[in-house]
Amino acid sequence: xxxxxxxxxxxxxxxxxxxxxxxxxxxxxxxxxxxxxxxxxxxxxxxxxxxxxxxxxxxxxxxxxxxxxxxxxxxxxxxxxxxxxxxxxxxxxxxxxxxxxxxxxxxxxxxxxxxxxxxxxxxxxxxxxxxxxxxxxxxxxxxxxxxxxxxxxxxxxxxxxxxxxxxxxxxxxxxxxxxxxxxxxxxxxxxxxxxxxxxxxxxxxxxxxxxxxxxxxxxxxxxxxxxxxxxxxxxxxxxxxxxxxxxxxxxxxxxxxxxx
Amino acid sequence: xxxxxxxxxxxxxxxxxxxxxxxxxxxxxxxxxxxxxxxxxxxxxxxxxxxxxxxxxxxxxxxxxxxxxxxxxxxxxxxxxxxxxxxxxxxxxxxxxxxxxxxxxxxxxxxxxxxxxxxxxxxxxxxxxxxxxxxxxxxxxxxxxxxxxxxxxxxxxxxxxxxxxxxxxxxxxxxxxxxxxxxxxxxxxxxxxxxxxxxxxxxxxxxxxxxxxxxxxxxxxxxxxxxxxxxxxxxxxxxxxxxxxxxxxxxxxxxxxxxxxxxxx
Numbered sequence: 001x002x003x004x005x006x007x008x009x010x011x012x013x014x015x016x017x018x019x020x021x022x023x024x025x026x027x028x029x030x031x032x033x034x035x036x037x038x039x040x041x042x043x044x045x046x047x048x049x050x051x052x053x054x055x056x057x058x059x060x061x062x063x064x065x066x067x068x069x070x071x072x073x074x075x076x077x078x079x080x081x082x083x084x085x086x087x088x089x090x091x092x093x094x095x096x097x098x099x100x101x102x103x104x105x106x107x108x109x110x111x112x113x114x115x116x117x118x119x120x121x122x123x124x125x126x127x128x129x130x131x132x133x134x135x136x137x138x139x140x141x142x143x144x145x146x147x148x149x150x151x152x153x154x155x156x157x158x159x160x161x162x163x164x165x166x167x168x169x170x171x172x173x174x175x176x177x178x179x180x181x182x183x184x185x186x187x188x189x190x191x192x193x194x195x196x197x198x199x200x201x202x203x204x205x206x207x208x209x210x211x212x213x214x215x216x217x218x219x220x221x222x223x224x225x226x227x228x229x230x231x232x233x234x235x236x237x238x239x240x241x242x243x244x245x246x247x248x249x250x251x252x253x254x255x256x257x258x259x260x
Numbered sequence: 261x262x263x264x265x266x267x268x269x270x271x272x273x274x275x276x277x278x279x280x281x282x283x284x285x286x287x288x289x290x291x292x293x294x295x296x297x298x299x300x301x302x303x304x305x306x307x308x309x310x311x312x313x314x315x316x317x318x319x320x321x322x323x324x325x326x327x328x329x330x331x332x333x334x335x336x337x338x339x340x341x342x343x344x345x346x347x348x349x350x351x352x353x354x355x356x357x358x359x360x361x362x363x364x365x366x367x368x369x370x371x372x373x374x375x376x377x378x379x380x381x382x383x384x385x386x387x388x389x390x391x392x393x394x395x396x397x398x399x400x401x402x403x404x405x406x407x408x409x410x411x412x413x414x415x416x417x418x419x420x421x422x423x424x425x426x427x428x429x430x431x432x433x434x435x436x437x438x439x440x441x442x443x444x445x446x447x448x449x450x451x452x453x454x455x456x457x458x459x460x461x462x463x464x465x466x467x468x469x470x471x472x473x474x475x476x477x478x479x480x481x482x483x484x485x486x487x488x489x490x491x492x493x494x495x496x497x498x499x500x501x502x503x504x505x506x507x508x509x510x511x512x513x514x515x516x517x518x519x520x521x522x523x524x525x
Contacts, residue, residue, distance in 0.1 A: 063427050084429020094421050097519045098442045111430035111438065139519070159428065 014077050016041040016195040017062060017086075017163055023070035024057055031057050032068070033220035041162075044189060044196045046206035049216030049224075050256065055199045056091075058216070059167050062197060063088040075163065084112070086163035087194075091171060093152035095140035102127065102136035104151055108159045122158060130154045130184065146177035150184065157188050164188070166198045170205075179237070182209055186235075203252050207245060208235050215255040225255035309489040314496070317489035324478075325490075329497055332474040335391050335463040336505065339398020340456055347403040347451065351410025361411075372404050377465055384470035394466030394474070401462035402455040409451020413444030446520040449513040456509045460502040 015038040024032040031054040039045050047055050060066045061073050064083040073080045080086075087108075095104045102124045109119035127133045130150050140148060149170060156164065166185070170178045182205065189196055200206050206213045207229055215225040229248060231239055239245050291311045297303070298310035305313055318325065350368065353360040376397055383393035417440050425435045467476025475494050482491040514521060 060423075065423055065427055082429075083426045086427075088424070088427035090420050090424055092420065094418065094424055096421075096439070096442070097522070098445075098517070107438070108428045111425055111428035111434055113434075141522070 013040060015039055015074075016043070016076065017197070018074045018077075019058065019062065019068075019071065020074070021071035022058070022061060022068045022073070024054065024061070024066075025069045026057075030220035033222055035071075035216070035221060035223055037214060037223065039195055039197060041195055042193055043212065044198070044210045046210035046213045047197060047199045047216065048201065048203060048206050048213060048252065048256065049221060050218050051201065053216045053219055054221040055216060056167050058221075059088070059165050059197065059199050062086065062163075063165050085161070086165055087156045087159050087161040088165045089152060089156045089167065089169050091168045093148040095143075095148055095151060097140060099140070100136065101132060101138050101140060101143070101151055104140060105132075105155050105158060108155045112159065123154075126154060126158060144177075145173050146180060149173060149177075149181055153181070153184060153188070157192065160192065162192065162194055164192070164194045164196045166196065168199050168201065171201070178205070185209065203249055203256075204240060206252070207231070207248050208237070208240065213248075213252055215252060218257075225251070227251060227255075306486050306488050309492060313489045314492045317487070318493035318496070321490055321493070325475075325493065325497060328473055328475050328478045329501070331391065332460070332463050332467065332476065332498075333501060335394040335466065335474070336398055336459040336501065338391070339395045339462055340402055340459040340505070342395060342399040343402030343406055343455055343459070344452065346399065347406025347455070348410050348448070350403070351407040352414065354407070354411045355414040368404060368407060371400065374400075376400050376462075377469070380466055380469040383466075389470055389472055393469075394463055394471070397466035398459050398462035401458040401465075405454040405458075406448075406451040409447045409454075410444065413447030413451075414440055416447060417443045442517070445517040449509070449517060449520060452509050453506060453513075456505050457502055459505065460498055464498060 017037075017039040019035055019037040022032050022035040022037075023030070035058060037045075037058075047058065049055050057066075061068050062080075063086055064073070064080040065088070067081075075085055096107065099107065102120055105126065106116075106119035106123035109122060110116055114122075124136050127136050130153070132147065132150060132154070135143065135147070140151065143151065153169065170181050173181065185196070185198075186209065188194065198206070198209060210229055213225075213227045213229060214223055215227070216222070217224040227248065231242075231244055231248075295310040295312055298305075298308060309317070350364060354364055355361075379400070380393065380397050383396055387393040387396070421439055421443070422435055425439055430438070463474070464476035464479070467474040468480060471477045475498055479491055479494050482488070482494065
């Protein structure tokens with residue numbers, strides 16, 4: 001089932017998510033060129049790279065939203081042929097103006113066929129956990145950016161899938177709100193025991209959250225660096241001032257071509 | 261939430277009244293000037309009757325006017341509904357398939373270039389003096405803006421939103437009903453509001469060409485009998501009918517899609 005594994009070293013546990021030899025061409029432009037990525041169950045992988053390198057494209061493939069031109073994406077060893085098996089959170093919150101907060105949270109569940117009533121019930125029960133209690137009936141345009149992101153995150157988290165793909169979910173938020181939501185992400189991860197792939201352009205965020213940081217090269221992208229983050233958990237902001245953190249950051253920035 | 265809603269509505273209602281005030285005052289001023297001019301210069305009423313005389317003619321002929329308003333309103337409304345259905349369907353087809361767009365769009369545009377007044381007599385010879393040719397004329401007048409609005413509305417949906425729905429595992433039908441339809445409503449209602457202003461004109465145009473009832477028929481008859489005051493009353497009724505239908509559509513929008521009325525949606 002897992003295909004050709006010759007020469008991959010010792011057989012490890014089945015990866016939760018694997019991209020093998022991924023190549024993508026769009027309109028004659030080669031975006032990804034032989035990308036290999038394995039994510040172990042429960043692992044938190046951050047994906048960084050120059051803008052336009054194809055990070056979002058790769059995430060779309062992992063979500064099953066598009067098919068690669070070459071190579072295969074597997075979840076639990078089975079080729080992924082359709083979306084709907086993993087959770088995916090895009091860059092913008094995409095809240096629907098015609099739905100209240102609770103109805104927006106319920107959107108994912110309703111989309112999968114859960115009855116409207118049950119979806120709304122489960123959504124309203126979960127609001128408190130995300131600091132949204134009392135806002136269930138509010139229209140989305142009355143919320144702050146941070147709250148909108150929390151609604152979007154909750155909408156995704158409620159699907160209760162074991163893989164969570166996040167595409168620069170906090171790019172547009174201010175630093176403090178971001179910290180807050182990074183905390184929420186770690187909480188969701190513990191609660192769902194989920195495997196997470198996070199696309200980000202923020203090196204500090206990548207180191208602070210992830211077990212492993214994968215750096216993509218310029219287009220056409222390949223994996224330029226695959227770096228284990230050996231900082232202890234739970235992670236705290238104080239770690240950002242340690243030597244270990246600085247060393248990791250220097251290696252990542254080097255791979256990104258920022259430091260030469 | 262609830263009390264806030266009613267509070268907002270009350271405020272909006274008061275605001276609307278205050279906003280309507282200048283228009284009402286201007287209207288009254290024009291009517292007064294009209295009446296004054298007619299009296300001052302002694303304009304004969306077969307040329308231009310004053311508002312008071314028109315109101316009198318209206319009151320005197322009220323039963324007749326009501327009797328003939330009903331078929332006109334019926335044709336306008338049924339024609340508009342037919343246009344809504346054909347417009348939404350053709351807009352949907354244009355949005356869904358590039359082939360359909362290339363096949364349909366030029367013909368739809370061409371249909372708008374046809375002088376419908378010239379087409380109406382043909383329709384009468386085909387379908388007789390009954391309401392059918394009028395309904396067709398109204399539909400021809402109204403469906404195009406609805407087609408364009410539907411196609412534009414569906415095209416305006418953020419593709420990221422559709423991707424998100426697919427990532428949830430939503431079927432095509434759920435993507436359509438949960439995201440595309442509500443997302444297209446702001447455009448769609450724009451099209452409806454534009455189209456509904458044409459539908460009364462369409463009905464009168466149809467009646468003008470050949471009919472035995474309706475305000476268009478009555479206008480024709482009164483014109484040749486020099487019942488000018490009553491003719492003006494009929495014109496007044498027609499504009500009220502148009503405004504009323506417009507307000508009906510606007511009210512429907514407020515009811516089913518209140519979020520589309522927000523300034524920065």
